[in-house]
Amino acid sequence: AATDMHGIEKREGWSSRSAFILAAIGAAVGLGNIWRFPTLAGESGGGAFVLFYIGCVFLLGLPLVLSEIFIGKAGQTDAVGSIRHVAAHSRASKSWGLFGGLGALAAFLILSFYSVVAGWVLYYVGVFAADFGGALLAGEPFRGALAGEDHGAIQQRLGDMFANVPLLLGMHAAFMGLTFYIIARGVGSGIEKAATILMPMFFALLVGIVIYGAFVGDFGEAVAFLFTPDWSKLTPGVMNSALGQALFSLSLGVAGLITYGSYIGGSDRLGPTAGIIAVADTSVALLAGLMIFPIVLSVGLDPAAGPTLVFQTLPFAFQEMPAGSLIGLLFFLLILVAAVTSSISLLEVPTAWGIGEMKWSRMKSATIFGLGSFVIGIFCLLGYNVWADVRPLGFWDIFAETDILDTVDGFTGKIMLPLGAFFTAIFVGWKADRRLVAETTGLSRFWLGVWRFLIAWLCPIAVAIILVTGLFPSIL
Numbered sequence: 292a293a294t295d296m297h298g299i300e301k302r303e304g305w306s307s308r309s310a311f312i313l314a315a316i317g318a319a320v321g322l323g324n325i326w327r328f329p330t331l332a333g334e335s336g337g338g339a340f341v342l343f344y345i346g347c348v349f350l351l352g353l354p355l356v357l358s359e360i361f362i363g364k365a366g367q368t369d370a371v372g373s374i375r376h377v378a379a380h381s382r383a384s385k386s387w388g389l390f391g392g393l394g395a396l397a398a399f400l401i402l403s404f405y406s407v408v409a410g411w412v413l414y415y416v417g418v419f420a421a422d423f424g425g426a427l428l429a430g431e432p433f434r435g436a437l438a439g440e441d442h443g444a445i446q447q448r449l450g451d452m453f454a455n456v457p458l459l460l461g462m463h464a465a466f467m468g469l470t471f472y473i474i475a476r477g478v479g480s481g482i483e484k485a486a487t488i489l490m491p492m493f494f495a496l497l498v499g500i501v502i503y504g505a506f507v508g509d510f511g512e513a514v515a516f517l518f519t520p521d522w523s524k525l526t527p528g529v530m531n532s533a534l535g536q537a538l539f540s541l542s543l544g545v546a547g548l549i550t551y552g553s554y555i556g557g558s559d560r561l562g563p564t565a566g567i568i569a570v571a572d573t574s575v576a577l578l579a580g581l582m583i584f585p586i587v588l589s590v591g592l593d594p595a596a597g598p599t600l601v602f603q604t605l606p607f608a609f610q611e612m613p614a615g616s617l618i619g620l621l622f623f624l625l626i627l628v629a630a631v632t633s634s635i636s637l638l639e640v641p642t643a644w645g646i647g648e649m650k651w652s653r654m655k656s657a658t659i660f661g662l663g664s665f666v667i668g669i670f671c672l673l674g675y676n677v678w679a680d681v682r683p684l685g686f687w688d689i690f691a692e693t694d695i696l697d698t699v700d701g702f703t704g705k706i707m708l709p710l711g712a713f714f715t716a717i718f719v720g721w722k723a724d725r726r727l728v729a730e731t732t733g734l735s736r737f738w739l740g741v742w743r744f745l746i747a748w749l750c751p752i753a754v755a756i757i758l759v760t761g762l763f764p765s766i767l
């Protein structure tokens with residue numbers, strides 16, 4: 292890497308505004324959009340959840356996206372350093388930097404199970420690649436997927452995978468290795484290059500499969516399912532998970548956008564940038580719904596299947612659809628691509644912290660956090676077989692029934708993300724110097740006013756509600 296006259300590595304940045312936008316959309320669009328959103332929408336009964344979710348994204352998520360990018364762009368260093376920089380400039384306490392550290396820790400923990408789930412996807416890419424290869428050899432490239440397997444066998448495949456420790460380890464290692472490789476190469480030739488290659492590929496696949504689903508699936512029923520609200524289904528629990536999903540999907544509360552924002556060099560106006568990220572992320576979640584539900588509903592399967600929707604229910608559907616073998620392969624490739632552009636942002640947060648605060652080289656920092664997260668991931672995947680009965684936080688009522696992976700997921704998602712988002716809102720809404728905010732974001736007076744109201748009042752209150760009701764569900 293390039294060094295300055297003191298031999299210190301120069302900090303890289305994005306080559307353009309669109310490079311940042313693409314990388315940030317890449318970070319936001321991931322398993323959360325294609326696996327978690329349809330799962331939650333299906334389990335929560337569709338329309339009311341979806342509309343409430345969209346409200347959360349624009350009233351709470353968007354102001355927080357803008358806040359994180361603002362901190363990073365103003366600070367020009369890792370999350371902790373950037374927050375301290377803004378704090379110093381605003382005569383606020385430097386201990387605000389702590390919530391950046393909390394975010395980096397959350398990113399590190401999320402990466403561990405994210406890589407395990409991405410490993411499952413990688414295995415399914417392999418399954419469908421083999422299946423499609425077989426179809427080609429048989430001279431039937433457009434046949435349905437997994438010909439000759441009954442539903443029992445397809446379900447069994449997921450169970451067999453969970454029982455196969457070396458397989459799970461290998462997939463987890465391969466995915467984490469790829470994430471590490473990209474982050475070790477740095478911002479320009481690593482993150483930016485990955486985003487500019489993978490994101491167009493992602494969008495082409497997504498649009499292609501949506502169109503396919505519209506032709507062969509039951510598009511009308513899917514639209515009705517996703518957008519017709521039955522408000523009686525909007526229980527406090529459903530609202531809570533919609534709020535949490537909005538934070539997770541936009542990558543908020545883990546300092547990811549602070550870190551990515553810190554590589555913005557020029558005088559970009561941040562309002563439109565934040566808007567593009569939020570609109571793109573939400574569109575992809577909705578398109579993922581419009582991709583999955585027409586296929587699922589048309590063969591009469593249950594949209595409320597839960598986390599196995601993508602791994603069991605969809606393969607049933609691919610089996611009965613024309614060209615299902617090919618589409619199945621493309622579908623799992625699509626999820627894999629989305630997962631990579633998100634996992635790199637997760638590893639980048641602690642890596643940037645090591646570089647900025649510990650003065651480690653990028654290689655050293657990425658190795659430490661990549662390996663550490665890999666090891667935690669091993670615990671998560673062993674929770675699917677040898678440690679299936681382990682309940683790490685079993686003494687705590689909300690985690691009493693929760694296995695290792697879901698405990699890490701739940702602890703970060705229900706506690707750490709909302710905490711990070713809460714502190715971001717209080718810090719930017721109440722502490723940050725208003726001149727610095729106006730200059731760094733380039734917002735007009737009108738939008739500054741709107742944003743300030745949302746970030747100072749609505750966000751902290753709503754996020755505090757998610758946090759408290761998440762921790763004490765019995766009060767609902």
Ligand code: PFF
Pocket residue numbers: 318319320321322323324398401539540541542543545546547633634636637
């Ligand atoms: N936003 C990602 C998704 O929806 O899959 C998950 C995520 C990525 C969360 C990066 C946090 C983060 F920093």
